[in-house]
Amino acid sequence: MFSTIQSYAADYPNRNPRIIVPYPPGGATDIVARLFGDWLSKRLGQQFIIENRPGGGNNIGTEAALKSPPDGYTFVLTNPANTVNASLYKKLNFNFIRDTDPVVGFIRVPNVMEVHPSVPAKTVAEFIAYVKANPGKVNMASSGNGTSIHLSGMLFMSMTGAQMTHVPYRGSAPALTDLLAGQVHVMFDNLPPSMQHIKAGTLRPLGVTTATRSAELPDLPTVAETVPGYEASAFFGLSVPKGTPRDIIELINKEVNLALKDPDIQAKLKTLGGIPIPGAPEDFGKIVASETSKWEKVVRDANLSVE
DSSP states (O other): OHHHHHHHHHTOOSSOOEEEESSOTTSHHHHHHHHHHHHHHHHHSSOOEEEEOOOGGGHHHHHHHHTSOSSSSEEEEEOHHHHHHHHHBSOOSOOHHHHEEEEEEEEEEEEEEEEOTTSOOOSHHHHHHHHHHSTTOOEEEESSTTSHHHHHHHHHHHHHOOOOEEEEOSSHHHHHHHHHHTSSOEEEEEHHHHHHHHHHTSSEEEEESSSSOOTTSTTSOBGGGTSTTOOOEEEEEEEEETTOOHHHHHHHHHHHHHHTTOHHHHHHHHHTTOEEOOOOHHHHHHHHHHHHHHHHHHHHHTTOOBO
């Protein structure tokens, strides 16, 4: 069996692999997939096709990938929804951790806790005090139920006891529009779309949600500097259907780790606010498992569910 896999992997790829992105074109997930897909195409001599399969809160594309043969020719662009949906959805036709093998991590992207200038708080600590002094009056926008933006806020509430009213939108763009207009007060938005507003002074950042400060906003504290242990971020990487040949997994892992050291790739990732997460397949597997466990607690504590 091992020798068969060895010989099979030796001429890989001999046709076009595909990376299934469970979102429409144009978003951060799609941009990251195309960046690394292009690198792999050039390095391995076959075009890595990006296949967008949106819908079902990320589940349609993920299920299509996991039903594919474990032959190394189908990858799924793994993202926070894969870890959130494991507990958020009551009925899924797959178990992501059980039914996949991890391949490699790409990047983490911080969210930024930001408020409309009408909110008097200038720091995370002042914001917590303000919310507790004004129960039921602070509205928190999100890009929709179960998104990383939503759950970043839910985790904040769980860890601080500062209870806000959640206002879900159909995507981050309309949520950001209402935050800029002062219709809502706070949002834990992905950093890239908010950066221009932060620099213009139309939104006030209070902290980044990653464990370390962002190179894009080095003077901005992390939320964890006030709320020890707090960490929430979007992350991206690749997984494959369970049983994919190990040699192929290791080949793709090696190539992506080389990409993460490439100055041109690093510059492009920086524009996304991305922090590289290189490592072995097992390292990415630990991230997926850890995120799944973390969000399960948040989903349970907030009593969230989707049929």
